[in-house]
Amino acid sequence: MKIKKALITGITGQDGSYLTEFLLLKSYEVHGIIRRASTFNTSRIDHLYQDPHLNGMRLFLHYGDLTDTGNIERLVNQIKPDEIYHLGAQSHVRVSFDMPEYTVNTDALGTLRILEAIKNSGLPIKFYNAASSEMFGFSLPPQNENTPFHPRSPYACAKVFSYYITRLYREAYGIFACNGILFNHEGPRRGPTFVTRKISRAIARIKAGIEKKIYLGNLDAKRDWGYAPEYIEAMYLILQQENPEDYVVATGESHSVKEFLEEAFKYAGLGDWQPYVEIDPRYFRPAEVEVLIGDASKSKKELGWEPKIKFQELVKIMIDADFRKLGLNPSGEGDKTLKEKFPNKWWKID
Numbered sequence: 001m002k003i004k005k006a007l008i009t010g011i012t013g014q015d016g017s018y019l020t021e022f023l024l025l026k027s028y029e030v031h032g033i034i035r036r037a038s039t040f041n042t043s044r045i046d047h048l049y050q051d052p053h054l055n056g057m058r059l060f061l062h063y064g065d066l067t068d069t070g071n072i073e074r075l076v077n078q079i080k081p082d083e084i085y086h087l088g089a090q091s092h093v094r095v096s097f098d099m100p101e102y103t104v105n106t107d108a109l110g111t112l113r114i115l116e117a118i119k120n121s122g123l124p125i126k127f128y129n130a131a132s133s134e135m136f137g138f139s140l141p142p143q144n145e146n147t148p149f150h151p152r153s154p155y156a157c158a159k160v161f162s163y164y165i166t167r168l169y170r171e172a173y174g175i176f177a178c179n180g181i182l183f184n185h186e187g188p189r190r191g192p193t194f195v196t197r198k199i200s201r202a203i204a205r206i207k208a209g210i211e212k213k214i215y216l217g218n219l220d221a222k223r224d225w226g227y228a229p230e231y232i233e234a235m236y237l238i239l240q241q242e243n244p245e246d247y248v249v250a251t252g253e254s255h256s257v258k259e260f261l262e263e264a265f266k267y268a269g270l271g272d273w274q275p276y277v278e279i280d281p282r283y284f285r286p287a288e289v290e291v292l293i294g295d296a297s298k299s300k301k302e303l304g305w306e307p308k309i310k311f312q313e314l315v316k317i318m319i320d321a322d323f324r325k326l327g328l329n330p331s332g333e334g335d336k337t338l339k340e341k342f343p344n345k346w347w348k349i350d
């Protein structure tokens with residue numbers, strides 16, 4: 001049987017690392033694009049590293065950047081993947097206000113560069129684009145595949161472009177190109193500047209006596225937070241359908257940052273969150289997305305995808321992991337949930 005080849009942009013990110021684990025277990029040959037950095041930037045995939053001198057290795061890393069057209073063209077033509085999972089992006093909404101041009105170059109034009117490379121290659125490559133619930137912005141919840149977009153940040157504007165250019169290349173050139181409109185998904189590998197991880201990490205540091213306070217922005221924003229490994233399965237399923245389409249992936253529940261704080265501080269045994277939290281206006285955004293709640297009924301019906309982990313369980317999983325990272329003893333309810341709900345889990349517990 002022919003071994004399937006996947007190319008992942010953003011392989012060093014939260015989602016890229018889980019997807020690599022998932023595809024390697026599905027016997028794929030996995031190629032990932034990594035950026036040159038002055039320090040190692042592969043910590044999320046180091047446990048998957050394979051010595052290039054050994055026979056039979058199935059994970060290959062290539063230097064590249066989404067802003068470099070020639071590099072992207074060359075990699076697509078050299079690797080000839082069956083599937084491309086395009087996850088690479090400047091993914092921080094607040095940072096996109098500071099670096100709008102770079103964000104658009106990477107997130108919008110980066111997507112176009114890959115689609116052009118696929119088109120020009122003439123190869124029957126399937127393409128998954130990581131679109132985002134941020135595209136809905138101001139549109140009233142619940143948001144599904146038919147909800148109008150009303151982007152509220154340079155990041156979201158760039159993702160709206162990436163969404164439409166993906167659809168266009170599907171319609172104009174017959175490319176199997178799909179958008180996954182994923183709502184926020186988190187976990188122990190989440191970048192430490194996103195709010196959930198910032199909180200779980202700070203709580204562990206407060207417990208360990210390293211820090212006393214956490215500085216945050218808007219506590220009233222509400223998000224539909226799910227558990228990242230489950231969302232990776234949806235990405236894979238989207239590319240295994242008979243026809244290329246776009247899908248919303250979400251839990252259907254929404255909670256405020258304040259509720260996350262309440263749940264997390266309580267679970268960590270620190271009691272009320274108020275004494276530990278200060279508001280720092282630096283973390284406010286020039287325009288905010290107030291409420292996101294996904295309606296993922298299409299994914300449930302057509303992909304058979306449904307999330308097992310909901311808000312309270314997610315909080316516990318993240319706190320347990322950050323406690324463990326600092327050598328603290330977690331209560332373990334999060335770990336227990338993972339063992340019960342995923343007896344055959346494919347990802348490593350961090």
Ligand code: NAP
Pocket residue numbers: 009010011012013014015016033034035041064065066067086087088089090091092106130131132133181182183184185186191
């Ligand atoms: P992440 O952890 O921030 O990872 C982003 C990845 O993109 C990293 O591997 C990063 O490389 C890479 N990257 C950034 N700029 C690049 C460039 N110019 N050229 C090549 N690679 C570049 O993001 P994530 O949470 O895994 O999200 C994956 C994708 O889904 C992103 O496109 C994000 O916008 C989208 N998304 C995420 C969520 C969510 O809740 N997580 C929801 C909806 C959509 P370095 O490691 O070198 O920085």
Ligand code: GDD
Pocket residue numbers: 091092093094131132133134182183184185193194195196198215216217218219221222223257283284285288289292
């Ligand atoms: N990051 C951050 N830091 N956010 C804060 C803070 C803080 O100190 N304080 C409050 N927030 C609020 C933000 O204003 C926002 O309303 C909410 O917490 C969530 O912020 P993030 O965790 O940064 O995520 P996001 O929703 O802006 O974006 C994430 O989800 C999108 C999908 O909806 C990212 O992963 C995007 O890449 C993704 O597309």
